[in-house]
Amino acid sequence: MHEMSLCEGVLQVLETEAKKQSFSKVKTVWLEIGNLSSVEPEAMLFSFDVVSRNTLADGAKLNIINIPGNAWCMQCARKVLVKQRYDECPECGSYQLQVTGGDEMRIKELEVE
Amino acid sequence: MCTVCGCGEGESRIEGENHHSHDHEYNHQHSPTSDDNTHHYGHGPAHAHAPGMNQSRMVQIEQDILGKNNEYANTNRSLFASKGILALNLVSSPGSGKTSLLTRTLQDMKDNIPMTVIEGDQETSQDANRIRATGVAAIQINTGKGCHLDAHQVGHAVKHLSPQDASVIMIENVGNLVCPAAFDLGEAYKVAILSITEGEDKPIKYPDMFHAADLLLLNKIDLLPHLDFDVLKCIEYAQRVKPGIQILKVSAKTGEGMSDWYQWIRLAHQTRLIGHYPQKQSTKIVKEAV
Numbered sequence: 442m443h444e445m446s447l448c449e450g451v452l453q454v455l456e457t458e459a460k461k462q463s464f465s466k467v468k469t470v471w472l473e474i475g476n477l478s479s480v481e482p483e484a485m486l487f488s489f490d491v492v493s494r495n496t497l498a499d500g501a502k503l504n505i506i507n508i509p510g511n512a513w514c515m516q517c518a519r520k521v522l523v524k525q526r527y528d529e530c531p532e533c534g535s536y537q538l539q540v541t542g543g544d545e546m547r548i549k550e551l552e553v554e
Numbered sequence: 555m556c557t558v559c560g561c562g563e564g565e566s567r568i569e570g571e572n573h574h575s576h577d578h579e580y581n582h583q584h585s586p587t588s589d590d591n592t593h594h595y596g597h598g599p600a601h602a603h604a605p606g607m608n609q610s611r612m613v614q615i616e617q618d619i620l621g622k623n624n625e626y627a628n629t630n631r632s633l634f635a636s637k638g639i640l641a642l643n644l645v646s647s648p649g650s651g652k653t654s655l656l657t658r659t660l661q662d663m664k665d666n667i668p669m670t671v672i673e674g675d676q677e678t679s680q681d682a683n684r685i686r687a688t689g690v691a692a693i694q695i696n697t698g699k700g701c702h703l704d705a706h707q708v709g710h711a712v713k714h715l716s717p718q719d720a721s722v723i724m725i726e727n728v729g730n731l732v733c734p735a736a737f738d739l740g741e742a743y744k745v746a747i748l749s750i751t752e753g754e755d756k757p758i759k760y761p762d763m764f765h766a767a768d769l770l771l772l773n774k775i776d777l778l779p780h781l782d783f784d785v786l787k788c789i790e791y792a793q794r795v796k797p798g799i800q801i802l803k804v805s806a807k808t809g810e811g812m813s814d815w816y817q818w819i820r821l822a823h824q825t826r827l828i829g830h831y832p833q834k835q836s837t838k839i840v841k842e843a844v
Contacts, residue, residue, distance in 0.1 A: 479732060545618075548615050
């Protein structure tokens with residue numbers, strides 16, 4: 442259930458930004474969550490609902506943008522798509538892969554008023 | 555979570571510390587501002603003056619969700635670097651023998667390298683008591699409903715422990731192979747402990763943790779004759795998830811392989827000392843020169 446702490450982290454960022462950019466209500470939040478980031482989007486939606494109650498993001502809509510997992514195959518010397526960290530290279534079957542993207546957890550943008 | 559300092563409100567506790575003394579009041583305003591019973595849309599946060607204009611707007615922030623934790627982790631990391639401290643984050647599932655491995659390590663090494671321990675558990679200070687029985691200073695963090703340690707808790711614990719320069723801090727994380735993978739504590743290395751009673755496929759079942767780890771200790775190796783654990787398969791799985799992972803076979807009970815682990819700690823500790831000149835030593839040199 443570390444999605445709960447992640448949502449608390451999101452809320453912290455919102456509260457800091459609210460002071461900096463002077464807004465008082467958040468209506469929509471867009472998150473970029475990578476496929477390899479060990480985050481369960483469903484749990485994230487659930488936790489956000491709970492965590493945001495009675496805050497500036499009360500009732501805000503959470504949109505999750507999924508980012509596919511990318512890796513560099515050392516054998517093929519090119520970028521390939523992976524679903525999990527332990528996936529083999531879809532081209533050559535090698536496990537010599539370096540994950541290059543898809544493990545991000547970012548707050549992309551907000552709709553505020 | 556507390557918005558002033560980032561701590562989990564009333565959830566996590568650091569032994570011997572009553573940290574929470576500030577208030578938590580959410581004091582936000584709703585637009586339009588309605589002082590004196592008037593609705594003035596021009597005083598709204600977006601300062602919109604056109605009648606009927608919606609005050610909602612888009613804000614690009616592009617920030618890491620774990621940004622706050624990473625800030626605390628960086629603070630911890632630079633503190634460790636300035637003091638020449640080696641910090642290790644020990645991660646595993648519950649029951650892998652982390653605490654037994656740790657107590658044995660402390661008993662065997664504490665006379666040569668100064669060590670302190672930060673213990674993370676959901677509840678109780680049983681583990682910290684086991685550590686203190688070896689004569690090593692330990693502090694317990696109870697995470698309450700939390701499933702992992704975060705960099706902020708560790709920062710407070712380090713302050714409380716005030717470890718000496720050029721020492722080793724062992725951070726025993728909450729027994730959990732999922733969440734602690736995402737939270738940087740400012741450690742130099744993550745050490746994953748996997749006991750052979752757990753099954754050789756753990757590394758691919760919990761790939762995030764084994765991917766984040768720098769060293770894998772295969773513990774309870776003394777039980778190998780009694781189990782069907784396939785060591786080679788386990789190593790292969792671990793290397794699939796993290797091609798460069800280093801793997802050591804140990805038994806905290808019989809002591810088999812423990813000298814390799816101690817050697818690994820000594821080497822890691824030495825690398826922390828490169829470029830580190832302790833305060834005391836430099837003053838001594840100055841005195842001698844005078």
